[in-house]
Amino acid sequence: MGAALAGAVLTSACAKKPVPLAPTPAANSDSLARARADSIARAEAARQAELARARAEQDSLRAVREAEQREAAKNADAMRVLGATIYYDYDQSDLTEAARSLLQAKVPVLQANSAMRIRITGHTDDRGSSEYNLALGLRRAAEAKAFLVANGIDGARIDIASMGEEMPAVQGENEEAWSKNRRAEFAPITGGAEE
């Protein structure tokens, strides 16, 4: 629209060109001055219109961006909730109260993202047989999955795995480290997050 206006100004300036064919250079200075003033006014109006349009465009872009950021923040929160690690008692796969509330919070996220698939990976501390700990880790992941399924999430969307004691979150041979290693981790299965 702005480009079309600017084009009209140019066209009207060009249209004057054939007039000076008459051999009277100083014919009517009043009409010339008026024409110049009209032209300037038209150009100014066009400039203002252009500025307003650009401002409006920026405003709308900003609004979109802010909406996107809000959405991203909401998604990040959802992903944080979904990805929150849950912890277990020593040699146990039963869900603690804290684990249950963390799992409960994941349910609406999974419901809102119905195409998303996740993997739950169970882990143990490094006490006990490392082979048996793999089975214990799987049992922990299975308990977490069972909770989600009992709360309406399709079990086919949830894979379970175990790393036993092989991937500790924290190094150390004390209860503080052990308690951080007895856990289940949650991750969207690649490709599922965008759907």
Added chain:
Amino acid sequence: MIRSIRSTAACVSTVAALAGALALVALSPRAAHAQNPTQPPQGVRLGLSYALGTKPGVLVLPADSADGDSIRAILQRDLDYDDRATVIQLDEAGARALLPKTADRFNYPLFAKLGVVAILRPQRSLDGITVTMYDVASKKRVQTGSFPLPDGANSPAWRMAVHAVSDRIGMWIFGTPGSAATRVLYSGGDKQIWQIDTDGANPRKLTSLTLAMSPAWSPDGRRFVFSGFNSRGSQIAVYDFTTRDFTWKSATPRGLNITPVFSPDGNTIAYASGADRGTDIMLTDAGAEDPARRITVGRGSDNTSPTYSPDGRQIAFMSGRAGHPEVYVMDADGTNPQILTDFTYGEAAYRASPDWSPDGRQIAYESRIDGSFQIMTIDLRDRSTKQYTSDGENEDPSWAPDGRHLVFSSTRAGPRELWILDTESGRMRQLTHAPGARLPAWSPLLAGR
């Protein structure tokens, strides 16, 4: 085969005094314990004369060749690690002074005074070595064997061939071979599968995966199974020493697939698999891709770490079905499961990692005692148990083919390493010097490889 009825026991008390008098002879203190002089002279084995219940003194003479020192050193070390003989350690010069001036005419009374029951004389031949064994009591040659050796002294194959000679010497003296020509597979601190010769030589990494663990040999020693991990989970894989590569099994593609072992006939792989609640023992064909058959009914409990009886008819495994890990035995098709380890209701016992002995008579396992894991065995006839360790955490026992030695992981000297235990004498030696080593598997005899 020559039989002799004399015992050398009576001469032994003079060994220490004599050793001092022999300037050239550097006698090990071990020789003083070679025989028990109070033992009545009795007992004869395969041409050698020595008191039963004692460790006969064996002396290895120098071999005349460039690699002779290595051959002698390896034979001596193997016989020492075998724990059935007392190796009379003489330095090179001392041993050389004992070589006969002519042919086989040894100064037998001198050997007898040193506590030597058997003289072993290795001699280089064109394509290997010839070893001759002499019985000191009867002053006679009793055994000779020729053993080809591959080119490349001290290469892994050459060392394995020398170890096989040691095992044959064990056969000569005791009627059963030693376990020197063997290797141990294990999970290294880098979470990859490694192999090491059982004398500690030639450690070598065999896998490069995210995580690989729980190796187990095929009965012919040409392959092994293990559990490999990636971001999706874990799967059973078969490694072939010929191609130096592995292939994945896919009978149970999802979830957890761990603790595989070959059946004694090599045709079946038993392993633990879980994709939902609990982990159960499965069987699949070792060669073809074959749907797995589940043989335990764990009802959501953990069932892992199968180990076959040597006749292939039974499987021992670890199960948490009683609420805590115990060792169970069932028929190889999964029927008749019974708890093996003795347990009391209410006691939070933890027994794991069973390994069936090659003679079929007992099962080694780990048991938590006062908060630490210790190596135990249980006798399958009377269910009597023995505890072999008490220092540090001791786990993952695996039997040598001789049914006498166990390799296991231990923190007894600091970081986790592999150790070898002689279950008869309680003697221990450290096998690896690679912190984090665990889950060892002792090979069958690997003669010629």
